[in-house]
Amino acid sequence: MKSQQLVKTAARAVAILGVMVLATMLNGSSPVQAQDNQEVLPTDEASEVEIGLRISPVPLNLAGKNLNLVGLGSYIVNAVSDCNSCHTGGGPPNFNYAAGGNPYFGQPQKTDPTVYMSGGQDFGPTVPPATPGAYAGPDIISRNLTPDKTGLPEGGHTLAQFKQIMRTGIDFDRLHPTCTQVRPTPEPPNCIPAPVDGDLLQVMPWPTFSHMTDHDLDAIYEYLSAIPCIEGPADPTNPLHNDCG
Numbered sequence: 126m127k128s129q130q131l132v133k134t135a136a137r138a139v140a141i142l143g144v145m146v147l148a149t150m151l152n153g154s155s156p157v158q159a160q161d162n163q164e165v166l167p168t169d170e171a172s173e174v175e176i177g178l179r180i181s182p183v184p185l186n187l188a189g190k191n192l193n194l195v196g197l198g199s200y201i202v203n204a205v206s207d208c209n210s211c212h213t214g215g216g217p218p219n220f221n222y223a224a225g226g227n228p229y230f231g232q233p234q235k236t237d238p239t240v241y242m243s244g245g246q247d248f249g250p251t252v253p254p255a256t257p258g259a260y261a262g263p264d265i266i267s268r269n270l271t272p273d274k275t276g277l278p279e280g281g282h283t284l285a286q287f288k289q290i291m292r293t294g295i296d297f298d299r300l301h302p303t304c305t306q307v308r309p310t311p312e313p314p315n316c317i318p319a320p321v322d323g324d325l326l327q328v329m330p331w332p333t334f335s336h337m338t339d340h341d342l343d344a345i346y347e348y349l350s351a352i353p354c355i356e357g358p359a360d361p362t363n364p365l366h367n368d369c370g
């Protein structure tokens with residue numbers, strides 16, 4: 126590193142530290158105000174877009190799409206948030222990777238495009254039953270996020286709904302409502318016993334994703350609209366089924 130660069134980097138580190146100290150002092154009571162003399166931190170979005178477009182493991186339908194948003198979305202989905210590790214339809218031994226492309230086996234990394242983002246990973250029940258054999262509720266299964274024949278991603282949800290999902294965890298499909306009773310028969314069907322709030326998506330890291338910017342969520346949605354549709358199970362009543370048209 127050239128000495129000039131080193132000074133710049135050091136100055137930037139001091140500036141960031143200053144903001145962090147200030148933020149700690151304010152203890153989140155009010156947003157930190159930008160200082161007039163503060164150097165604007167460079168955004169690396171152009172390189173993120175470039176990486177995103179390069180690493181997408183599936184061909185992209187870019188017709189009518191904003192290329193920069195698609196690229197940024199791919200970067201967030203494939204390089205940062207690991208959405209496909211949970212939302213893949215692939216099982217053991219390679220899960221989201223193609224045969225011969227499993228990096229954990231020391232093989233060159235290749236994601237399996239045939240199950241990419243199509244859901245179906247089973248995480249078991251939300252909470253272990255209080256007593257052995259007691260009702261635990263349904264298994265939590267990741268959803269099919271690929272676009273359907275309307276072109277809308279993740280089960281035909283709009284951008285506004287997608288943002289609400291990512292910010293609040295709301296389950297618009299109501300696949301597992303909270304039980305109104307557990308004995309003698311759990312009601313309603315497929316219910317989750319309290320204290321779990323069955324209106325909220327479980328396992329899905331929405332509490333973390335809720336902090337993403339609007340721009341990031343726009344980008345993820347644009348990317349998820351550009352990936353190929355995967356039909357999933359042929360049974361149209363299966364929540365993982367997607368109508369590819």
Ligand code: HEC
Nearest residue numbers: 206207208211265266267268279280290326327328329330
């Ligand atoms: C740790 C595993 C995990 C990761 C990582 C993950 N998800 Fe999920 N996601 C799930 C599960 C499980 C569900 C279904 C939860 C349920 O049924 O309660 C879900 C549900 C969703 C839903 C709701 C779908 C619908 O039809 O309503 C969306 C949207 C979603 N995830 C998007 C994403 C995106 C985008 C990312 C990456 C930025 C991501 N998820 C990363 C596990 C995960």
